[in-house]
Amino acid sequence: MNGKVQLGDFLQARRSRLRPDEVGVPTYGERRRVPxxxxxxLALLAGVSASYYTRLEQGQSLNASPEVLDAIARALRLDESERLHLHDLARSTQRRGRGRRPAPERVTEATGQLLDALSDVPAIVIGRRGDVLxxxxxxxxxxxxxxxxxxxDRPAERPNMAGLVFLDAHTRDLYADWPSKARAVVGNLRLVAGQDPDDAALHALVGELSAKSEDFAAMWADHRVKACAVAVYEMRHPLVGPLTVTQQTLSHGPGxxxxxxxxxxGSPSRTALTLLAQVTAPAAPAWPGTPVGTA
Known part of the structure; x- marks a missing residue:
């Protein structure tokens, strides 16, 4: 995931999705070979020269100023997450890093305490690449x-949420609108890739998912980014049936x-979560001396 390649591919993908009539560019009825x-x-809309923008898209210009990037973001009609992603990609082109494997992610004591405090709420700790810690x-x-x-608790066996969403039949069936969940997962991975294009573990994950899932490969090539802070999903749970939940990311700093x-x-979905807590509760231990199977 070379930074220069990512930057160029992102700009080209977003430029190809803007129709001239959407941004007031006259075409005079001409037929175009590509959309x-x-x-x-695009350069005219951003107020930069065509040659400069071409070099930027081709990865030949590595010193775009924040002001120029913001002008291009406005011309491309990027939202805030996409604008920040563009800046991350531009910064990554200025680094000369090599593929590296960052230190293993761990659950801090503070995060563990917060997880314990949320015992009545479904909660999971997710690493930056989607590993369930x-x-x-x-x-x-x-x-x-x-x-x-x-x-x-076993690092070599930890599930990865992106892997579950794209490669696990149970998880795929869990979401009524699976494509929406899948796009959110890919969009978040794109953000992570822009922030650290030299992450070897992320390279390996994207390579595996691209090889095993045509859906992932197509969504990854689309270059859409999405910050998954809050999202509402309809779920079809095999134990308690349909329910609608709001998934929120509680961010408390790096890590x-x-x-x-x-x-x-008071909703049926809250009732379903209560039922899930009941049916998955560990069995109460019998009193000493009480025969098994008796009240």
Missing amino acids: GLRREE AWNRLGHALFAGHLDPGAV PNIVVATAEA
Whole structure:
């Protein structure tokens, strides 16, 4: 995921999705071989020279100023997440890093305490690449009840949310609108890739998913980015049936974050979460001397 290549591909992908009529560029009825704006048209909208923009898109200009990047973002009609992603990509072209494997992610004591405090709410701890580092009982039951709950404690076996969404049939069936969830996962990975294009572990994950899932490969090539802070999903849980939850990322600085799932008070979905807590609760130990199977 070379930074220069990522920057050029992102600019080209976004430029190809802008129709001339959307931004007031006259075409005089001409037929175009490819959709979207031409480079010189985008450059005109951004207030830069066509040659400069071409060099930027081809990865030959590595010193774009923040002001120029913001002008290009406005011309491309990027939202805030996309604008920040553009800046990340531009910064990454100025680094001369080599593929590296960052230090393993760990759950801090503070994060563990917060996870314990959320015992009545489905919660999981997610690393920056989507690795599940920890979960509480309800988090495991809601998101991955078919997996060994102890897998998160074994680094080599930890599930990855992107891997589950694209390669695991249970997780795919869990989301009524699977494409929406899948696009959110890919969009978030794109943001991470822009922030650290030299992350060897992320390279390996993207390569594996691209090879095993045509859906992932197509969505990854689309270059859409999405910050997944809050999202509402309809789920079809095999134990408690349909429910609608709000998934929120509780960010508390650099490092892994906690993702929680909540439902509106008094709603059928809240009732479903309560039922899930009941049916997955560990069996109460029998009193000493009480025969098994007796009350």
